[in-house]
Amino acid sequence: xxGIVNDPQVTGMTYGPQHASAEVLNRYxxxxxxxxxRQRLEPHLDTCAPCRAQLAAHTGSRQIDRLWHRxxxxxxxxxxxxxxxxxxxxxxxxxxxxxxxxxxxLRSTWLVGVLLTLLCTALTARLLEPDARSPFTFVAxxxxxxxxxxxxxxSRRFDPAYEIxxxxxxxxxxxxxxxxxxxxxxSAVLAALASLILPRLGPAAFGWLLPMGLTTxxxxxxxxxxxxxxxxxxxxxxxxxxxxxxxxSEVLFSAAGQSVLAALLLAAVVALMALRAGFDFQxxxxx
Amino acid sequence: xxxxxxxxxxPVPSAxxxxxxxxxxxxxVRYRRTVALDGVTLSLGxxxxxxxxxxxxxxxxxxxxxxxxxVPSDGSxxxxxxxxxxxRSRQEIRRRLGxxxxxxxxxxxxxxxxxxxxxxxxxxxxxxxxxxxxVRRVLDAVGLSEVRGKKLKALSGGMRQRxxxxxxxxxxxxxxxxxxxxxxxxxxxxxxxxxxxxxxxEGRTVLLSTHQTEDVSALCHRVVVLxxxxxxxxxxxxxxxxxxxxxxxxxxxxxxxxVAGWRTGTGLFRNIGAxxxxxxxxxxxxxxxxxxxxxxxxxxxxxxPEAGTRPEGGTR
Numbered sequence: 001x002x003g004i005v006n007d008p009q010v011t012g013m014t015y016g017p018q019h020a021s022a023e024v025l026n027r028y029x030x031x032x033x034x035x036x037x038r039q040r041l042e043p044h045l046d047t048c049a050p051c052r053a054q055l056a057a058h059t060g061s062r063q064i065d066r067l068w069h070r071x072x073x074x075x076x077x078x079x080x081x082x083x084x085x086x087x088x089x090x091x092x093x094x095x096x097x098x099x100x101x102x103x104x105x106l107r108s109t110w111l112v113g114v115l116l117t118l119l120c121t122a123l124t125a126r127l128l129e130p131d132a133r134s135p136f137t138f139v140a141x142x143x144x145x146x147x148x149x150x151x152x153x154x155s156r157r158f159d160p161a162y163e164i165x166x167x168x169x170x171x172x173x174x175x176x177x178x179x180x181x182x183x184x185x186x187s188a189v190l191a192a193l194a195s196l197i198l199p200r201l202g203p204a205a206f207g208w209l210l211p212m213g214l215t216t217x218x219x220x221x222x223x224x225x226x227x228x229x230x231x232x233x234x235x236x237x238x239x240x241x242x243x244x245x246x247x248x249s250e251v252l253f254s255a256a257g258q259s260v261l262a263a264l265l266l267a268a269v270v271a272l273m274a275l276r277a278g279f280d281f282q283x284x285x286x287x
Numbered sequence: 288x289x290x291x292x293x294x295x296x297x298p299v300p301s302a303x304x305x306x307x308x309x310x311x312x313x314x315x316v317r318y319r320r321t322v323a324l325d326g327v328t329l330s331l332g333x334x335x336x337x338x339x340x341x342x343x344x345x346x347x348x349x350x351x352x353x354x355x356x357x358v359p360s361d362g363s364x365x366x367x368x369x370x371x372x373x374x375r376s377r378q379e380i381r382r383r384l385g386x387x388x389x390x391x392x393x394x395x396x397x398x399x400x401x402x403x404x405x406x407x408x409x410x411x412x413x414x415x416x417x418x419x420x421x422v423r424r425v426l427d428a429v430g431l432s433e434v435r436g437k438k439l440k441a442l443s444g445g446m447r448q449r450x451x452x453x454x455x456x457x458x459x460x461x462x463x464x465x466x467x468x469x470x471x472x473x474x475x476x477x478x479x480x481x482x483x484x485x486x487x488x489e490g491r492t493v494l495l496s497t498h499q500t501e502d503v504s505a506l507c508h509r510v511v512v513l514x515x516x517x518x519x520x521x522x523x524x525x526x527x528x529x530x531x532x533x534x535x536x537x538x539x540x541x542x543x544x545x546v547a548g549w550r551t552g553t554g555l556f557r558n559i560g561a562x563x564x565x566x567x568x569x570x571x572x573x574x575x576x577x578x579x580x581x582x583x584x585x586x587x588x589x590x591x592p593e594a595g596t597r598p599e600g601g602t603r
Contacts, residue, residue, distance in 0.1 A: 078398040078400055078401055078436050080401075081396060094415055095408040095413050095415070095418075098401065098404060098405050098408050099405065099408055099409070102394045102397070102405055159392075160392030160393055160394060160395070161391070161392050161393055161394055161402075161405075161406075162392065163351075163356060163386075163388040163391065163392070164386070164388060164391055164392070164406060164451065164454055165406070165409050166356045167354045167355065167356050167381060167384070167386035167388070168381070168386075168406050168409040168410045168454070168457070169381070169409040169410065169411075170377075170378035170379070170381040170382050170410070170411060171378050175409060277374055277375070278374035279374075280374065280377070
């Protein structure tokens with residue numbers, strides 16, 4: 001190891017032949033010692049009190065202060081909440097995890113409520129519609145839940161820090177889209193779980209999936225013009241209207257019907273992307 | 288004297304002289320049948336400007352319009368020379384302003400650090416290390432370093448108010464809009480707050496809405512008084528106090544002619560209004576001028592002192 005034990009380049013050796021040189025310790029203190037030398041020096045430092053004492057002399061008080069400062073802050077950083085820890089474990093970037101952990105429709109109470117509602121509806125369908133290919137009540141309800149989640153996640157009434165957030169975010173599009181996507185995904189996972197107890201588990205039992213995306217996308221498209229509560233309400237009303245109009249035919253859950261829903265979803269996503277530059281919902285705004 | 292003409296009597300000291308960061312022209316905001324702001328025109332330059340006015344005068348509406356969270360019904364608004372109605376300009380304005388709303392809400396399950404960090408993320412500070420450094424800086428500025436790891440639900444109202452102020456300071460904004468920031472602060476915290484705002488006012492534009500006339504006296508080089516959605520006074524803090532010169536007097540009994548009066552610790556009544564002949568007038572303060580202006584705005588009458596009153600010399 002350079003600088004330790006009989007190294008010919010060592011100058012200013014303070015200790016005996018078994019100790020590190022002043023130069024090496026100084027370079028180590030400055031952080032400029034090559035990694036391979038650092039790896040050999042550190043075990044030596046661990047067992048050699050004189051070298052540790054010599055190292056302390058080479059470490060400036062400002063460096064020590066900086067180190068303590070860094071350590072102090074690292075220890076003081078709060079432990080994230082349960083939801084945030086789960087998101088971080090799923091490799092969600094920390095800034096996104098923090099925004100999502102402040103989303104009302106991702107709180108455990110909301111998620112448990114949604115799951116129970118879906119399970120009850122699926123159970124009811126099993127009992128009352130045992131022969132239905134696509135249980136009406138379940139597929140009618142599931143797409144309304146993410147729209148409701150988007151409403152409570154974007155509205156002043158349910159977000160206590162609404163006004164601070166509105167003035168802080170240069171563009172509200174990103175946080176709104178992030179929250180809506182998370183609400184949609186969580187609703188879809190819970191609905192998929194609840195679907196397992198439906199009477200017939202064919203593709204038609206998952207007829208709620210595209211409408212779920214559509215009500216969410218439509219809520220966002222309408223939000224700048226109608227506001228964060230009215231927009232999801234209109235999207236939900238549009239879905240219920242479509243269901244009522246096609247009640248007897250079940251055409252919405254046929255291949256053709258699902259294709260139309262997919263096309264509408266694509267159109268809504270394109271419209272949303274076109275709106276993103278001016279996306280906002282200030283009070284009184286007219287886009 | 289018409290109270291609406293007081294701007295001419297006490298000209299604006301610096302906003303007109305310096306570069307206007309904010310220019311408001313004929314700003315009107317209507318909520319259905321209610322007119323919250325009625326053709327407000329003013330400009331703001333560097334320094335701390337106080338915004339005074341009774342409840343319902345339109346202060347919060349004006350601040351919300353300036354903070355780009357409310358779209359005016361009529362008139363024009365320019366912040367940093369940009370129009371907040373234009374989406375890209377609005378984004379640019381939001382990057383450069385800090386806003387402390389009236390009665391700010393919080394995600395109470397967050398710690399102070401996490402909440403300010405959350406606001407920093409919304410402000411698009413995505414680099415973790417730099418963001419955390421900035422969060423520590425603003426929490427330190429408001430004196431909350433020691434409690435940064437505590438949950439907001441465990442903090443006092445005054446501490447939460449300081450957390451909101453710290454959030455407004457993220458990114459070192461050029462324009463700071465503070466809506467009643469001293470609510471819930473104890474005297475020591477208010478003193479610290481004054482020091483902080485005075486420091487922030489150097490080189491920045493700070494608009495401070497408050498009911499605390501002491502804060503305005505201590506901090507503001509300029510005062511705007513709103514009443515019923517209109518600007519009733521726009522001038523120096525000293526000029527607002529001077530409006531009450533010769534109109535403040537003491538009496539042993541309550542004076543029916545006073546527009547405002549209260550019993551002081553000495554047992555005498557301190558009256559504001561048109562003093563009777565022979566009354567010994569006292570030094571007027573900014574609060575006296577403000578109360579007089581408000582009563583005049585309500586009644587439409589300006590109380591002229593009667594002949595024979597004896598004004599006392601007046602440094603304030």
